[in-house]
Amino acid sequence: MAGHSKWANIQHRKGRQDEKRGKIWTRIIREITVAARAGGGDLGTNPRLRLAVDRAKAANMPADRVKYNIDKATGSVEGITYEEIRYEGYGIGGAALIVDTMTDNKVRTVAEVRHAFSKFGGNMGTEGSVAFQFKHCGQIIFAPGTSEDKVMEVALESGAEDVIRDDEGAIEVITSVTDFEAVKNALEAAGLTPDMAEVTMRPENPIELSGDEAIRMQKLLDAIEDLDDVQGVYHNAELDTE
Template identity: 45%
Template sequence: MSGHNRWSKIKRKKEAQGAAKGKLFSKVIKEITVAARMGGGDPAGNPRLRAAIDAAKEANMPQDNITRAVKKGTGELEGVSYEEVVYEGYGPAGVAMMVECLTDNRNRTAGDVRSSFSKGGGNLAAEGAVAWNFEKRGVVEVRPGPTEDRVTEAAIEAGAEDVVSLGADGFEVRTHPNDLHAVAASLEKTLKLGARRITFVAKETVRLADPDRARAVLKLVDALEDLEDVQSVHANFEIDDKLMEQLA
């Protein structure tokens, strides 16, 4: 399986290695701050905060940055108050998109997201227009090496819901959001893991076989993810491995 998940993984690798690292850190710090504000500063009792801290460590963020972000969320340090907003829209070829944002200015964010959709050949949609096609899931990345049978067996034992092969990029183990960290703790006993996160997974997907359409969709995803207030973009497209390699 290829598509938005794989494209996002490719982009995260580039961000972690290049000049965009500062922007990646900024997004992760926002998420840690909001997670701590909403669920408290103890990651043991706050699944969202644990996932955010895992993402920070995966990006090699210094521990001091993580600690300061948590303290800003709990009010121990002064910080900006961010609001959570999710925008829904359609990209080229009818691809459905969910855009998660953290913002201190809703009007600015709405304008930026709307403009990106318009310039990218898509359009902002009404609330609920595409949300029905997505469900929240916990995702644990398994690094390449083990066979699919081995990963599946470990996932079943851990109580996971599904295993998705990412080809040369390894596997994704999917589970209920509340079970994310228990499943990851079980998996890491026998497997080498990557990032752990809570995300939106599409129920129905659109396969993009035409290079121009695929390129247009990926360009829109990149434009949205590059916006300061956008935390993540979730989309329901799939692209064959061969075409994805050409585009990447």
């Protein structure tokens, strides 16, 4: 089925992430720590940890660094205890935002997140205020030019929920969280390499922002993403800053 254009926004987001590559390892280490502490250090029985280790490999993190952080989280090495906290709020033009954090000091974190929202034109919301506008799911995206028929055949046979082609030809595969890994592995085994693959909070009703509103929204997103305790930021704004 067809969907409207998301490819430019995906590439824009990836570019922003590349600019902030120095923070990626820190965020991956926190995810490894929390995943290992919650589900144990065995990759075979801890899918969340497997995904975190996959992210570490993709970010070229050394294997000994990964092992050290798994050991630290499971008690072999003394370390810091992180708490996962989610914040919700509104950005420019009423755009919905979800901010996932991992912190060893929630008083500091909530103050920093609230300050970023207020300084750059957003508003913190209460728990549940915008989460209903997102779907927790697996998202696997292929660049324009990828065979839609092949992606659809493999994806649906391996348990995907939907396959969506946008106006620019990018193909998006939607899975349940539990089926994400199996679908991703099946696609890669078929020679289909995704441009992006992650478990995410996918917006159900995107809103388009352009001109000054898009620029202001990007400044708000940058301010939140730059906070040390922030692990992920999800929003329903499609930005046209040209």
